[in-house]
Amino acid sequence: MAELRETQASPPTTAAGAAVATYLHALHDRITDAIEALDTAKFRRDAWRREDGGGGETRILTEGSVFERAGIGFSHVFGGKLPASASQQRPEIAGARFEAMGLSLVFHPRNPHAPTTHANLRFLTALPPNGEPVWWFGGGFDLTPYYPYDEDAVHWHRTARAACLPFGDGLYENYKAWCDRYFFLPHRNETRGIGGLFFDDQNAGGFDRCFGLLQSVGDHFLPAYIPILARRKDMPYGEHEREFQLYRRGRYVEFNLIYDRGTLFGLQSGGRTESILMSLPPRVRWEYDWQPPPGSPEARLYADFLRPRDYLAGSA
Amino acid sequence: MAELRETQASPPTTAAGAAVATYLHALHDRITDAIEALDTAKFRRDAWRREDGGGGETRILTEGSVFERAGIGFSHVFGGKLPASASQQRPEIAGARFEAMGLSLVFHPRNPHAPTTHANLRFLTALPPNGEPVWWFGGGFDLTPYYPYDEDAVHWHRTARAACLPFGDGLYENYKAWCDRYFFLPHRNETRGIGGLFFDDQNAGGFDRCFGLLQSVGDHFLPAYIPILARRKDMPYGEHEREFQLYRRGRYVEFNLIYDRGTLFGLQSGGRTESILMSLPPRVRWEYDWQPPPGSPEARLYADFLRPRDYLAGSA
Numbered sequence: 349m350a351e352l353r354e355t356q357a358s359p360p361t362t363a364a365g366a367a368v369a370t371y372l373h374a375l376h377d378r379i380t381d382a383i384e385a386l387d388t389a390k391f392r393r394d395a396w397r398r399e400d401g402g403g404g405e406t407r408i409l410t411e412g413s414v415f416e417r418a419g420i421g422f423s424h425v426f427g428g429k430l431p432a433s434a435s436q437q438r439p440e441i442a443g444a445r446f447e448a449m450g451l452s453l454v455f456h457p458r459n460p461h462a463p464t465t466h467a468n469l470r471f472l473t474a475l476p477p478n479g480e481p482v483w484w485f486g487g488g489f490d491l492t493p494y495y496p497y498d499e500d501a502v503h504w505h506r507t508a509r510a511a512c513l514p515f516g517d518g519l520y521e522n523y524k525a526w527c528d529r530y531f532f533l534p535h536r537n538e539t540r541g542i543g544g545l546f547f548d549d550q551n552a553g554g555f556d557r558c559f560g561l562l563q564s565v566g567d568h569f570l571p572a573y574i575p576i577l578a579r580r581k582d583m584p585y586g587e588h589e590r591e592f593q594l595y596r597r598g599r600y601v602e603f604n605l606i607y608d609r610g611t612l613f614g615l616q617s618g619g620r621t622e623s624i625l626m627s628l629p630p631r632v633r634w635e636y637d638w639q640p641p642p643g644s645p646e647a648r649l650y651a652d653f654l655r656p657r658d659y660l661a662g663s664a
Numbered sequence: 665m666a667e668l669r670e671t672q673a674s675p676p677t678t679a680a681g682a683a684v685a686t687y688l689h690a691l692h693d694r695i696t697d698a699i700e701a702l703d704t705a706k707f708r709r710d711a712w713r714r715e716d717g718g719g720g721e722t723r724i725l726t727e728g729s730v731f732e733r734a735g736i737g738f739s740h741v742f743g744g745k746l747p748a749s750a751s752q753q754r755p756e757i758a759g760a761r762f763e764a765m766g767l768s769l770v771f772h773p774r775n776p777h778a779p780t781t782h783a784n785l786r787f788l789t790a791l792p793p794n795g796e797p798v799w800w801f802g803g804g805f806d807l808t809p810y811y812p813y814d815e816d817a818v819h820w821h822r823t824a825r826a827a828c829l830p831f832g833d834g835l836y837e838n839y840k841a842w843c844d845r846y847f848f849l850p851h852r853n854e855t856r857g858i859g860g861l862f863f864d865d866q867n868a869g870g871f872d873r874c875f876g877l878l879q880s881v882g883d884h885f886l887p888a889y890i891p892i893l894a895r896r897k898d899m900p901y902g903e904h905e906r907e908f909q910l911y912r913r914g915r916y917v918e919f920n921l922i923y924d925r926g927t928l929f930g931l932q933s934g935g936r937t938e939s940i941l942m943s944l945p946p947r948v949r950w951e952y953d954w955q956p957p958p959g960s961p962e963a964r965l966y967a968d969f970l971r972p973r974d975y976l977a978g979s980a
Contacts, residue, residue, distance in 0.1 A: 394953070408952045419952070535931040535940075598944070605921035606931065615851040615922065622953045624851075628914070630951070634944040636724045636735070637710070 362481060364555055365447050368471040368562070369424055372451045375469070375566045376422045379453065380407055382570050383420075386577070387412035391420075396620055401426035406623040410630065413458075414581050419626035420453035430474050431617060437549055441474040441482050448472045451566070452610070454627040455573075460593035462580035463493035463500065463541065464600065466627070467569050468610070469562055485558045486548035489569050490527055491576075492541030492600060494593045496648045498659075500576045501542050505659040508545045511568035515553075515561045523547045528656035533603055538654040540603050544572075592646055595638060597629035604628060678797060680871055681763050684787040684878070685740055688767045691785070691882045692738045695769065696723055698886050699736075702893070703728035707736075712936055717742035722939040726946065728774075730897050735942035736769035746790050747933060753865055757790040757798050764788045767882070768926070770943040771889075776909035778896035779809035779816065779857065780916065782943070783885050784926070785878055801874045802864035805885050806843055807892075808857030808916060810909045812965045814975075816892045817858050821975040824861045827884035831869075831877045839863045844972035849919055854970040856919045860888075908962055911954060913945035920944060 380391055389412030397403035404423030409415055430446045450470035467489035474482045491504050512519040527546035532539050545565060550558050604611050604627055614624040640646035696707055705728030713719040720739030725731055746762040766786035773780065783805035790798045807820050828835040843862035848855050861881060866874050920927050920943055930940040956962035
């Protein structure tokens with residue numbers, strides 16, 4: 349990380365920002381190490397600077413034994429003028445100086461039985477000229493299986509619930525429902541996957557509570573994903589499963605390019621294109637009017653996994 | 665076409681609309697026949713109806729000897745309320761009854777030396793309750809090569825110019841520049857391909873002139889594309905060229921899902937998803953931070969074909 353720090357144009361503007369950046373830096377390394385420990389390939393690391401202030405480091409592993417593409421990027425940028433799209437809920441801070449940081453990852457395993465996953469943790473501070481700093485957290489993680497395994501979905505959502513549990517009743521249910529609403533493709537009438545957690549604009553209860561929640565979500569990502577990956581990464585599969593995986597990856601592309609606010613905001617605001625689009629799957633296909641054969645595992649994915657569902661119903 | 669006509673919920677609302685529909689129906693058949701004559705595969709034909717009135721026919725050929733995916737659709741729909749996005753230039757017709765028809769095609773050849781092409785011809789009539797019908801034409805065609813062949817680009821643009829020539833000085837130059845502006849990916853700083861013609865909101869000079877122009881553009885599509893395809897479809901190629909084609913197809917997906925107004929409007933207004941997304945390439949790949957090797961044909965594509973350029977400079 350030394351290289352990254354040297355390339356940063358500006359220091360964190362608040363002590364809170366410095367604390368969050370330290371956590372996210374360490375988590376960046378922790379997740380990177382865990383993935384490299386599983387795969388024969390290593391991450392390529394690209395540090396980059398933003399002319400207006402700040403920078404980041406994009407790490408991307410390609411054509412590995414387990415991951416066809418795994419990207420994890422940290423960015424920490426400073427700006428003179430908060431974009432309108434970031435302050436719709438808070439008109440009083442439109443145009444303020446700001447500090448934004450985020451850790452974002454998308455992992456696309458090779459094996460079609462292993463799910464794709466995405467996680468994001470972000471912290472924004474606006475510094476209005478005549479007022480106190482305004483800050484909030486956002487983040488979450490979600491899972492996109494190609495084949496329907498109930499035990500994976502239950503483990504994923506149990507871990508998501510465990511991440512939220514110390515921070516209040518109903519938090520998991522709230523963020524789970526938010527995730528289902530956010531990762532939804534109206535033109536397909538499908539969720540992107542089985543969801544997980546999604547939250548934005550969170551500052552209730554003060555900085556310590558909210559930062560604690562962010563850390564809990566970050567700390568629960570590897571325990572949520574790695575056991576599922578370990579079960580699935582070496583399962584036998586054939587061309588049929590591979591083709592279905594490539595087909596379903598098309599939905600991932602459709603969501604990210606049509607609906608994902610982070611992707612669109614990044615591209616429209618002159619962000620680093622290659623870092624933003626590292627979320628896209630390495631190989632994808634589209635097929636006209638494809639329908640899953642009745643009674644197939646693919647049909648079960650559609651029926652039971654691509655709609656909002658309470659995966660923990662009846663589970664302790 | 666008998667099947668399609670039986671499924672239409674409403675008759676054309678104007679004599680002008682009937683004339684344009686007749687032309688577009690015939691062109692739909694003409695282009696379909698020309699493609700089927702070149703390929704071993706046949707088009708699958710799906711007639712569809714729209715609940716609010718009208719319908720269309722989507723024709724799609726997949727995994728052919730020449731085309732990996734070729735889609736051409738005709739739609740003719742009627743509505744009670746013109747969407748705001750269609751009447752931004754003309755507030756006086758917002759919310760009016762309307763009739764919209766269009767022929768749209770995207771052909772993705774298998775051979776990387778053969779370019780992808782897109783064409784669209786459309787006619788819209790708004791029927792405000794207290795006023796005369798308001799109508800306009802839009803359309804054009806554009807070419808997306810994977811390998812840079814100057815003779816193809818010159819033929820393409822000469823044919824585009826010939827289509828416009830009877831309708832006024834400077835028309836080709838105007839529509840060519842419009843095409844360069846429209847099919848542009850800001851986040852890549854690249855045009856989608858070498859362009860061609862693009863126009864919208866055209867009604868100057870009256871219906872006969874504008875309909876004549878639409879027909880001329882439609883009639884010049886096959887003479888523009890088929891000679892290029894014939895030269896390229898059987899050229900030898902290897903994995904290297906195939907991989908570059910799949911990579912470049914990623915840009916096609918990025919353009920269509922992020923920027924193309926027709927695609928986004930169609931998806932957001934509840935259009936038939938499979939008909940709208942038949943424009944997407946069948947197989948695609950993304951690669952992080954790929955750069956063409958200096959001096960390669962791929963580098964020449966970037967340098968000379970993915971930016972606005974006067975392909976007819978010095979040409980008669």
